[in-house]
Amino acid sequence: MEWETVIGLEIHAQLATKSKIFSGASTAYGAEPNTQACAIDLGLPGVLPVLNAEAVRMAVKLGLAIGATISSRSVFARKNYFYPDLPKGYQISQFELPVVGLGSLEIELEDGSTKTIGVTRAHLEEDAGKSLHEDFAGMTGIDLNRAGTPLLEIVSEPDMRSAKEAVAYMKKLHALVRYLEICDGNMQEGSFRCDANVSVRPKGQHKFGTRCEIKNLNSFRFVERAIDYEVERQIDIIEGGGSIVQETRLYDPDKGETRSMRSKEEANDYRYFPDPDLLPLDIDEAFIDKVRATLPELPDEKKHRFMTHYGLSAYDAGVLTASREMGDFYEAVVQACGGNAKLAANWVMGDFSAFLNKENRDVTEAPVTADMLGQLLQRIEDNTISGKIAKDVFEAMWNGEGTADEVIESKGLKQITDTGAIVAICDKVIAENPAQVEQYRAGKDKLIGFFVGQVMKESKGKANPGQVNAILTEKLKGG
């Protein structure tokens, strides 16, 4: 039987506010345990939550970026469950009336086609603390620094049909929240994490199969692997005559498998009800307009502009707009090199990105600035150096040996364009290789490559290849 996979994602984006969603405690990452957990975060008696304006602004920003409706009135609700890292015994979240309603996001598939994924809703809520189960004999340690950190939970429609589509959606949303500067996107620190709802059904069947929820996937690779594993597991069970039990599962990256976590409590077991400590959140048009005015150029808009303005392919434009920083860097290089957009694209996507990847660095941490790369490209354009030598210069710049001009000067890499000098080298090479000259003249045209290679070697790569080619062809023809 042929099976169809159905995936919906719930993504938690930690909002990049300075203070918590309902208290004035800091949200800075990495502080000593419990030094950023104030009376409100601890749920001490008598405290009241007060909503952070910035968190609301950020939620609206995302809503506008995905073309969603912004609720003029939304309501905070208590989601009740008991766990030691949730001091109040409930999480303040939104249930029936979320701040962001139905929107959508367009993803690009591997074959270059696009697909629209529905975003059901996005709601504001507070994060819980952290439990540390090791190191304390028979006890669990609780760190409440993270308790009360603002989260935006972004819930997709069950619109994805493969792990690859799920990853494409997650990457798109990841780029978007960073463009909007509402989340730092740091997956290792848990600022952007994902739960995946996965089910399978016979192809052609309308009704969804029973789903399992895979919790806390904190890398793109894990999302793909966990979903692929889960799909196979479910198909095996059904084909073996069994049926899927709705449950929460945890992905174990070491074993590459998912395992049952706990029977998922029925949704109504959370006994949601409006939080009497918080009044309804009213958002008026003026507030929305103000937020709209702060929207940056979005990834899709930037990509489109790169294609039309710089004449880049869809693929190149996509790579160069994957992050806001990369797009900014690219445009700065184009500016600095005098406008050769294609050359700039090749270098930013080629050597520059290769060095970044090799050293696992972010574009903003690169030792080669856009101005430095721009100058290097100018030297290729004005024939000071060849593209091949430029690679060496780039590496030297990366290693802190100076600007392009400084490296070219100090290493004596300036291309030889003096015809007389090149002719001399060509003559020398021809004189030293009589056998090859014979063969070339007997019709073995391919040997031109050999001669060019020898001349380049002799000139230490500094001769202009175009000139060398022309001179050699001329000289070898005669005799």
Next chain:
Amino acid sequence: MELGPKDIEKIAHLARLRIEEGDIPAYADNLTHILDLVEQMNGVDTDGVAPMAHPQDASQRLRPDVVTEENQRDHFQGNAPATEAGLYLVPKVIE
């Protein structure tokens, strides 16, 4: 709607309340009466009435995103039965 002993046990468990076996019939009776009242209200025509999220007719005030709280860990942990290395200690919980 009639609540039975099983419902009462489930509700008590969800709220992590320990109740005496002998009190269950009384709880069931009381809660059933509350639900009867709700059922009675369900009979009222509420077409055109917006659901009320809060008894006060006001909207949420927002605070500026400023860090105002200082570290008071020692103070707060003075009330905790067990702490270690800055952490609150609780009986071991493992999923």
